Amino acid sequence: MNESEEKSSWKLLIQLIKETGPPRLLLSIAMVLSLLTTTAGLAIPLLTSKLIDQGSLQSLSGRNIGWIASAFLIQAASGAVSVYLLTRVGQHVISSLRDRLWSKLLVLKVSYYDTHQTGDTVSRMTNDTGVIKNLITEHLVGFITGIISILGTIGVLFFLDWPLTLVMFSIIPLSMLVLIPVGRQMIKISKGIQDETAGFSASLTRVLAEIRLVKAYNAETMEYNRGKKGINKLFALGIREGVIQAILSPLISSIIIVVLVLIIGYGGLRVSSGAMTAGELAAFFIYLFQIIMPITSIASFFTQFQKTMGATEKIMGILSLDVEDLNLGLKEFTIHQPLTLKDLSYGYPSSADPILKSISFSVRPNSVTAIVGPSGSGKTTLFSLLERFYLPDSGEILIGDLSIQDISLRSWRSQIGYVSQESPILAGTIRENICYGVNREISDEELREAAGMAYADIFIQELPDKYDTEVGERGIKLSGGQRQRIAIARALLRKPNILMLDEATSSLDSKSEIVVQDALENLMKGRTTIVIAHRLSTVIDADQIVFLEKGRVTGKGTHSELMQTHELYREFASRQFRVPDKE
Known part of the structure; x- marks a missing residue:
């Protein structure tokens, strides 16, 4: 990651x-308390150095001990509260982020889900938000308090003895020559792990969701x-x-040892020459450890930051995608009018x-129109356009x-009841599935x-828990006919004015x-009612039959009219009804 990309990543995260x-x-209170924690922590080595320099029992007065004890108490209390407040802020950020992402996923256009695996999308909601959560709630706290602590400590060190401080920090530029390239490699590996984890998660979701297919086909x-x-x-x-x-x-570890050797060696010379006291040298060591711990936290933060990018x-990328505006458009309109495709x-x-x-064709109110034709002629796509899944x-x-x-999407879709060949059933109870999407008691x-009315009450009453019976994932505990009847009951409860049936009986036994x-x-x-029909016997009495062929309407009329005028429809009927072609 070059410098411009890193700045861009920072801006993106912020x-x-x-x-x-x-x-x-x-956040402001937490920052003030963090400053107080750092200030108290910086005071402790200075107070300790005075005790060492005085070097007598008289120096152990109640006043001096009181000052040190007070500094410890202030550091502990303000540090605990600031960490809690920063963690609370972090949890708020992640909760809000997940809320935004979840609300976004629900209103994304269907075309997004056509091109993205479900497991990959789930990974965005769980794994990726989890990575950001770890950065904010675990590492950001240490990063902020660490920066404050290091800056304060460096200031005090220069105040105590600036030559020894310069010698101590002379090792840092040399360390960076090694640490920076190693860190860049860590960035690449972290991104690779993240991408591979998302792909692996998507693959697991795909396989486990269709585990019966996997087993059935060995x-x-x-x-x-x-x-x-x-x-x-992932192992590699x-x-x-x-x-x-x-x-x-x-x-x-080597850098820390080198720094200690420099402080002991050069610091000892400074003490023996009288340039600094033994207490100040002892304070130097304490301050050194006060720098090492925050540096570790900051290093962990930057490692996690690279994963977070x-x-x-x-x-x-998901939050910037176009969405369906469910409420844009007319809320009230007259539904009992012809539906025209032009x-x-x-x-x-x-x-x-x-x-x-x-x-092009028109559907009269309260009539039945059947859409028939060979597979791949566009029947299901036509239904998707009527549902406004696509423009x-x-x-x-x-x-x-x-x-x-x-018309607003919410208003339009509230007028439609859709029953497909394999109507989706959600994990939960029969009651929850029938009432799904009905926003009233x-x-x-x-x-x-x-x-x-859906003839579902017959089998529901025979179940041990009746309407509170759990149906299993995708309704696996129910038969195909039972699932279809629950789907029909769901549509009935919705009280739609327009009904779309995608051959709801084609996969059932007689x-x-x-x-x-x-x-x-x-x-x-x-x-x-608009029906996609594969079996002509189910739509022979339809008010209108529309024949689709390679995406075009090649015939319209009743069954008897199409039998006389449409050759391919006659062929379909001949195969299914076993009647001779009419001349």
Whole structure:
């Protein structure tokens, strides 16, 4: 890290801390107490030197002992309070930082999560904030008090005997010639460890989240070998870090021994010549140890600071990203109007060609529109645009004559109920999953009504803890049909005006499909419904079927109309219904 990069890193860290709004009053009190601690600590060797120089029992008067005892008490009391206050300030900074980062992660655009592994993002929230926490709460306190102590001690040393002080500090420039290059190597290794730890964490999260897939495909050995590579890289970096520390520790010890030899040798000459007293030389030794301890703290601070720089840059990178403004736009609007897609086009940043190309069709209120077509034709992407997870590259979506971009995201999404093929179920109870996202108190009667309409109440009542039954991570304790019915109950409780179904029965067995299909019919009553359908049998009675092919609408109409006018739709129907093609 060159000088300009180091200054930039300092500014970045200070900016990050300022943005958390640290309590300045507590910080000011802590700094004043730190000065008092240092002043009391500096007074103790001077008082001790007088006792040595007087060299008689009369010097051990109650007054002198009282002064020394008072200095010790002041140093201990003010030091303890200042450390507590600085730690409290540090904890406030980290708490505020985590709060900012968590609130930011929740409103980042979906496109961020398309390109970043979940484990890597979790590492920002836990590991990186932990690194900054260690710097502020553990090392910053020692750094601040250490700087104050060293500056005060150096001033007193020059006052006691400036020639001996100059001799003592002459070793520092020579030490820097070795310490600086070693320190730079430590910076590189620290950043490497941090990056490798984040990558290893992301890999662990990926594998453990899909552990059943790993076991089902006998992939334990493959994943072990992948993980072993990460462990070996961390091991190698740890060894390199150990080598650097092995160089630094004896080097620092040698410097301390050299300084002691200089003080003893040259100090002894100064005492014998009468230039300084024995008490002053003794005070010199005490002050030397008062410098060594803070220097150790400062060295630890700079080591931790180098680790913190990478974490700071990554956290600031997340905090600077664009977010979804959930409240920008109209809060109230008329929902019972046609939903119109007008010349809608969209392509993912990583794709060479657009996924959707000039899509246009209209959905009447309280009607059912089915989206069908081959895999990869853009059906799910179309749903993502309706949910406003992405912005279209061109064209617009209208509700009546109003663009949905002019409606606040919170208001728009509150009108939508979405049930997918594998609706997400969170770890927790059935009650928590059904009530998820509903920002009001839900009565037991409302809960049972929604579950009843979703045909979920049937199996819930058979469970030991009923609605308080824990479902496990991602609902693993429930069957596919049970998870779908809970998802439908969740949508019913939300009371949406627009319903989006991504073939909610395609992955179910025939018995579960019948029950879920009945639940969906309850959910669809009186709502504008858009369905992604792979099985035409589920949408044969839809008011409108839109056929997507390679991102384009190639047909619109009812089932009977498309059977007569659309060749590929006829082919789809022939395969599924086993009827001959119509001429």
